[in-house]
Amino acid sequence: MLSQLTVTFAFFALILVAVYWVNRAISLFDRLISDGQTAWVFLQFTALTLPNVILLVLPVAAFVATLYVTNRVISESEFVVMQSAGMSPYRLVRPALVFGLGVTLVMSILAHVLVPLSRVEIGRMQARVAQDVTAQLLTEGQFLHPADGVTLYIREITERGELRDILLADQSSEKVDVLYLADRALVVRAEEGPQLVMFDGMSQTLRLPDQRLSTVAFKDFSYDLSGFLEEGGIGRPDLRFLPTSELLAASPASRAATGKSRAAFLTEAHSRIAQPFLGLSLAVIGASALLLGGFSRFGVTRQILVAVFAVIALQLLNNLAVDAATTDETMWPTLYMPPIVGLLFALGVLWLAARPALFVRRSADAAPAPEAAP
Template sequence: MLLFGLFSLILVLVFWVNKAVSLLDTMMGDGQSIAAFLKITSLGLPILIADVLPITAFIAAVFTVNRMSSESELIVVQASGFSPWRLARPVLVFGFIASLMVASVTHILGPMAQHELSVKQAELSRDVTARLLTEGTFVHPVTGITFYVREIPPSGELLDIYLSDSRSNTQRTNFLARRALIVKEDDGPVLLMFDGESQSYNVQSKKLAVTTFDSFAYGLGDLLGSASTGTRQLRAIPSQELIMTPTQIMTETGATRVELRKTVHERMEKALLATVAPLIGFAALIAGGFSRFGLWRQIFLAFGLLVVVKSIDSAAISAARRASENWPLLYVPILAGLAIAGVLLWYAANPNVLRKLPPRAAGDTP
């Protein structure tokens, strides 16, 4: 358990830093504070932890068995009469504890964090809209967009604005207007410009088209990535609600009962993987027997088998997400992992079963 906690902390920090670096540049470029950055990244930790814990449980089991073997503790225990099946019992208990941790994250903490994350993203979207209201400064809310407003009087109007949209490789558009307003619509904020002109330049033909207008509406929803928090997604709903109130959830999200069932089983499968992974690591190492040169071949075999199980897991998840009716396939990697561990433990208990029998002498009878 101590090694499991240590490896989990290290891997979570590594993956968190890897994701946080790119997010930090984006949020700092949007003028967000460090507090907002830390809150966004911390809300993404539960999903990251649920993905990491099965791997760290596997590493902890492999590391412990390898150390016990190198210090001859495993040999002493086996010599006292303990079978591989009996030795696998504490590993199974450890895996069950790890599964409970993963289940608490996938069924409860993860969905709650996803809901808070969607709320926070909606707040940040509104903050980005507010960043456009900066007098006398050229702002760049996203790549390819430049916005400028000369003055914002107490009435709330925007006086003398400039908007440049160069996100397209074939066309660049500039808007100039004497005054404008930002209004909220269902699909996001809209910039209403009055008494202005648009300049559209075609990069390929090198032609400029100028159009004057009395009023023009420019949608900012796609530009600012507006988010709605009125309807929750399935990933943001705890499993208890999916099981206890399926009718209300289907009405709220528009999902089918099969999709709800697939979501719950996908979370259960991720938790069960934390039990299977350490069993595979333990079984692969104990099946190799004692060696003065260590258990490096068995360690590489254990990692290879884990990669195989994870590959089956990825294929099963992809099949279930393509068609929710395929949710029973989610348990194929669990069954495959248990089968692999069972075969290895059986071989460890019967090490001579695959060895060649000595050849019979000429006069021997069968």
């Protein structure tokens, strides 16, 4: 049964990852290509999102796999034979328990190692894309509007990156409108951000209150472009980039660098620790719930519904725990409640499955009493 669980789990995980990844990739593709990025950059971004996608879908894949395999084993009467041989429900669910521990191990590696590393690399790529002014702003032969009240036109961009025949209209101020014209320009990186350095041009400034126009010729003039860049990848580091040990420490220096509270640090750290155990609890729930009520030729539809509703309740509990831990740093233990409650639920179901007489007695009590003979 363990081998069947592994193969089925891999199949469902592949399908769920593909569906989720494609949905994310479509929006990412539109955003990157519209910003002038290449297909290679898109492939790098989508590949780096895979660890987090896999981490999200593995518990669901484990649950579906245990439901599918256990249902098939029950329908083929294998469980009936094993129960007749004296195996208890606890022994029958042991393969699912071992399988769930394997899923937990894989999820732990993802949560503590691969996902943080991929997020760090995504942050670096976002910084490079945000700094790529040519890709975001500079397109020859088109009137561009990089910000409200700002219009930019470039007739030609040479192979060396030199801009020819520049028009830059800045109407972002309520008091003055400024028009810059230049024969050529270069984009220069500086400490305060990228600068558009224009050569051999002039500026026309219109003072709106009195409608006075002034013209100034210049040999070179710098215009700050940093305000036009997309946010993301620049500024404070994201706490999701940090290793779990640093999150647990939540030092004042780390909190100051990220601008996040101690509660946010502890929530992220303990979520990484607790989340993998959801894979274990969901796998055990999927297997144990189908043992409830014994074998029936009518199938296990009710047991499947019980398992599904239990998983939904665990997800709601997990959301509540995250909200509580985020607002109060002393509430981080609540993050461990969903997997613990899930395992306790599975134990309770197995306890009931080990006592089929309860269901027989309930059926007997519900049956109508036979009529007395005349």
